Amino acid sequence: MNLYKGILKITTVFVVIFLLASCDDDFSNIGGEIIENPAGVQLREYDVNAYTVDLKSVQTNISFSAGQRIQNTKLLGVYNHPVFGEKTASVLSQVRLGKTSPEFPEGAVLDSVVLNLPYFSTKTFDDEESKYQLDSIYGEGGFKLSIRESRYFLNDLDPSEDFEKPQKYYSDQQPLFEQFLTDDNIYVNENFVPSADRIRFIGKNDEGEADTTYTAPALRVNLNKDYFQQKIVDKEGSAELSSASNFTDYFRGLLFKAEPLSNEGSMILFDFANTSSGINLYYSYDKETKNDEGETVNKKVIDSLGLRFGANIVNTFEGEYPDQLRENIAGASENLYLEGGEGTIGVIEIFNDDDLEGLKSENLIINEANLELYVNNDLMNGANAPKRLYLYDLNNNSVLIDYSTDLSRNQNNPFNSRTIFSSLPVTNEETGETKYTLRLTQHVINLIENSDATNVRLGVAVTSNIEQIANVGVGESTPEIPGDDKLEMVPASAIITPEGAVFYGTNASNEDTRLKLRVYYTSTDL
Known part of the structure; x- marks a missing residue:
């Protein structure tokens, strides 16, 4: 029998070669x-x-390996599929401090807090001006987007498994998560629509001249400055900011909640692990320096503190x-x-x-x-x-x-x-x-x-x-x-x-x- 199978395999090789030549x-x-x-x-x-x-319920807190980089891709928004009906996707994410025990210079003022989530996009050119085509966006309408702090603690390891296996979180757990939301509205947009417009930055070059630069399209919005003043800046020197574990227990997460409007909506795939994804707290302060004449003057300095999204991020889905x-x-x-x-x-x-x-x-x-x-x-x-x-x-x-x-x-x-x-x-x-x-x-x-x-x-x-x-x-x-x-x-x-x-x-x-x-x-x- 083995001999016969061997003959068959050899015959297969010749037949395949013959077929390719046909x-x-x-x-x-x-x-x-x-x-x-x-x-x-x-x-x-x-x-x-x-x-x-x-599938009534599936695990959604998982990240992918893309080459040498980790992707934590999640859907956010509302999609009205012509066959399967309307579905809403929200995201609950851990937040981690870019630098523990941060220090803010005396007189520092928090100027703005900016969320940045890049879209998947492809760069093109039109009359020598770079333009972008968005990818992984489904639908062309808008949806209500709100961001609030969550007091629900996302475990990395499962307590029921003696903390030896990763904790699983599922797509139908949004009602549970919403029970732990605070009253603070960090961001609300009653009709958020993704845009393919590139992001413009106006600053100064090394010579001190006005300079304009651009980056790829992103969900880039200003968050509630007063909230982060109390949550982060005013906690300078506290135990809550002294270590990653303390901060995770103190600031347990953010819920990005999507809600449908009367239009068709849109659903967006974001990579929360992207190096450009996160929240930046921009602050300014006066620093003494000397001018060209040797005089002591105050120069306004702008700096930032970054918050990044944690490894444990959950996608939730709603819809029938x-x-x-x-x-x-x-x-x-x-x-x-x-x-x-x-x-x-x-x-x-x-x-x-x-x-x-x-x-x-x-x-x-x-x-x-x-x-x-x-x-x-x-x-x-x-x-x-x-x-x-x-x-x-x-x-x-x-x-x-x-x-x-x-x-x-x-x-x-x-x-x-x-x-x-x-x-x-x-x-x-x-x-x-x-x-x-x-x-x-x-x-x-x-x-x-x-x-x-x-x-x-x-x-x-x-x-x-x-x-x-x-x-x-x-x-x-x-x-x-x-x-x-x-x-x-x-x-x-x-x-x-x-x-x-x-x-x-x-x-x-x-x-x-x-x-x-x-x-x-x-x-x-x-």
């Missing part, structure tokens, strides 16, 4: 069970069992699905509903026992195996399709072997990497149908060749970054997945996008767009 037209004539081409590649389609799981959509998700629908945020994922079960045993008993070389998901445009109500889909081993919360072996990279845009494993959406210009192709060739080969391999459930989710493969915990979901392998984790990259789409499922009436497993193979029987 012209593209050989693969465009798929009209049924057999692909008419010299290599004799054939196609079988297998029905799969697929259904939607509604429309009644009809909730019924479709819970019932035996013909569609698969996938949405990011505190949304939904798809569960896919490939091969029943008979189909898998049948494949094992035949002398076949598996050339390619794909799941093809077609967007149901009739139910999208004009919504944009998500950028990518992510397929994974749901039983073990791990990547598939096809993900690991796809080495395709896009250095200019890493979000478009691994396009062999998970294709970019492709729209047929004639039919208008949009399709996503998810490759699981090696996964299927392993199921056939490895007697110890388990036919695991597969999960499929929307993702804003195919390179992020971390998982987060699930607090509650429906329906409950049968069997021993419960839904305990989901891809973290699905939580940081509100995008979603409706796909034709396994019971769709249209045979051409129905969700199926397509296996391309070559028979070695002579």
Whole structure:
């Protein structure tokens, strides 16, 4: 048997080489069970069992590693999705002091307190003037934005686990957090709308001449100066500012709360760990110095103290699905509903026992195996399709072997990497149908060749970054997945996008767009 498998593997190499040498037209004539081409590649389609799981509660206090830098990306705002309805995202963040035991010079006056949260953006040029195109912003309307101090203490470690494991916080905990808000309004904007305008700074250069500089667009606003005067400046020399732990207990966090208005709203992805993200307290004081004539004069000096956001930051979500959509998700629908945020994922079960045993008993070389998901445009109500889909081993919360072996990279845009494993959406210009192709060739080969391999459930989710493969915990979901392998984790990259789409499922009436497993193979029987 091992010898036979070895022969099959060698044969596979020659067949693949032959296929690569074949012209593209050989693969465009798929009209049924057999692909008419010299290599004799054939196609079988297998029905799969697929259904939607509604994530009622997911862990959201997790950061990502992007190269050598940590990202703590969270959604903030209101997004009215044409299919999934209105969702609101707020953020509760720890705050840390940039410098412990800060000292303010005698006579220092707090001039302003500025919050800065850069948008994700791309720099362009128009008539030699730099302009920016915003990214990761969903919707074009406004929302009410308020910032208040929270007295809720965010633990880094879980007390129930003897402080040996990280504390998990979930997307449905905003009602709890709001019980601990103070009465102080640090910032309120009744209609906040993100802007692509660059930030202008007017200052002086080294020669003392007026100079104007610019930075990328950001949520940059003035906060309540009196609040920070009492909270920080007036506490100079106190125990509260003497150490990081004391300060964390003293100033436990800020709640960035979004509330819907009558317009469509907008939702923004922010990186709270960005080096430019934080709050700066700008103060001024007079300092004695000598002028060019040697006279003693007072010179106004401007300095600042920085506050940065802590590692523990929680995204909360509020909103309900429309009644009809909730019924479709819970019932035996013909569609698969996938949405990011505190949304939904798809569960896919490939091969029943008979189909898998049948494949094992035949002398076949598996050339390619794909799941093809077609967007149901009739139910999208004009919504944009998500950028990518992510397929994974749901039983073990791990990547598939096809993900690991796809080495395709896009250095200019890493979000478009691994396009062999998970294709970019492709729209047929004639039919208008949009399709996503998810490759699981090696996964299927392993199921056939490895007697110890388990036919695991597969999960499929929307993702804003195919390179992020971390998982987060699930607090509650429906329906409950049968069997021993419960839904305990989901891809973290699905939580940081509100995008979603409706796909034709396994019971769709249209045979051409129905969700199926397509296996391309070559028979070695002579």
